[in-house]
Amino acid sequence: KASKKVYFNNPMWPGEAHSLKVDKVLYKGKSDFQEVLVFESSTYGKVLVLDGIVQLTEKDECAYQEMIAHLPLCSILSPKTVLVVGGGDGGVLREISRHTSVEQIDICEIDKMVIDVSKRFFPELAVGFEDPRVHLHIGDAADFLRHAPKGKYDAIIVDSSDPVGPAQELVEKPFFETAARALRPGGVLCNMAESMWLHTHLIQDMISVCRETFKGSVHYAWASVPTYPSGVIGFLICSTEGPPVDFVNPVNPIEKLEGALKHKRELRFYNSEMHSAAFALPSFLKREVSSL
Numbered sequence: 001k002a003s004k005k006v007y008f009n010n011p012m013w014p015g016e017a018h019s020l021k022v023d024k025v026l027y028k029g030k031s032d033f034q035e036v037l038v039f040e041s042s043t044y045g046k047v048l049v050l051d052g053i054v055q056l057t058e059k060d061e062c063a064y065q066e067m068i069a070h071l072p073l074c075s076i077l078s079p080k081t082v083l084v085v086g087g088g089d090g091g092v093l094r095e096i097s098r099h100t101s102v103e104q105i106d107i108c109e110i111d112k113m114v115i116d117v118s119k120r121f122f123p124e125l126a127v128g129f130e131d132p133r134v135h136l137h138i139g140d141a142a143d144f145l146r147h148a149p150k151g152k153y154d155a156i157i158v159d160s161s162d163p164v165g166p167a168q169e170l171v172e173k174p175f176f177e178t179a180a181r182a183l184r185p186g187g188v189l190c191n192m193a194e195s196m197w198l199h200t201h202l203i204q205d206m207i208s209v210c211r212e213t214f215k216g217s218v219h220y221a222w223a224s225v226p227t228y229p230s231g232v233i234g235f236l237i238c239s240t241e242g243p244p245v246d247f248v249n250p251v252n253p254i255e256k257l258e259g260a261l262k263h264k265r266e267l268r269f270y271n272s273e274m275h276s277a278a279f280a281l282p283s284f285l286k287r288e289v290s291s292l
């Protein structure tokens with residue numbers, strides 16, 4: 001019976017378990033921060049698992065990586081400097097690189113093993129590291145942001161794992177305050193914001209903190225990702241107060257902004273209709289989370 005208990009006791013989704021058929025285990029390791037597993041699934045391609053939690057699969061990673069990158073970057077005029085917090089698999093970098101206006105991409109990933117494993121088993125994501133605009137920093141992002149120049153970034157994308165373990169501090173007020181300080185006026189933060197079906201308390205807490213910290217706007221968006229718990233994942237899009245001309249409506253991208261995307265035909269999930277639709281929220285969420 002012990003095996004049954006092990007499957008159903010993740011505090012992020014108690015009583016719930018998700019399974020994919022494993023054809024072959026390709027890598028098993030343990031870094032200073034977490035256990036790393038890569039396996040070939042029978043129907044979702046290769047899968048990256050950290051501490052027993054699915055991070056991405058080749059089949060559905062496009063939904064998450066494209067939305068977390070293009071929701072913020074298609075909401076502001078010609079983003080130039082972008083910071084990625086986490087994102088060690090390189091998928092978000094691949095997406096940011098499509099924006100021709102971007103001149104500098106900093107990335108701060110705490111676990112080098114994730115980068116090395118992605119380069120070895122997920123070249124179609126790790127390709128993001130090959131862009132010459134990318135500057136890689138290995139370390140704690142909260143620390144990195146505390147030392148970042150005030151107002152340096154047009155956009156900060158927090159591509160984190162769940163807030164248990166290394167990513168715990170990335171949902172707390174001090175982190176959001178350092179992110180707001182590092183953004184220019186009218187700059188935008190987009191961070192992973194869990195599931196509307198499972199985490200409305202956490203979403204409420206994050207939105208309350210963000211409304212205090214970001215004087216521009218705070219919006220919640222979501223996308224379908226079949227291999228994430230409850231099959232959806234949310235995004236919190238926050239902007240610092242700034243000249244209105246600099247921050248277009250985060251819900252409806254300006255068509256020409258989308259036009260600034262290189263290799264648009266490679267996009268498998270994002271488009272301007274999905275961008276706008278992502279901000280449409282179910283009634284239970286609007287009821288359970290105030291100010292949505």
Ligand SMILES: NCCCN[C@H]1CC[C@H](N)CC1
Binds near residue numbers: 056160
């Ligand atoms: N860059 C890979 C996605 C990392 N994002 C998280 C993975 C684990 C999920 N429970 C929540 C999103």
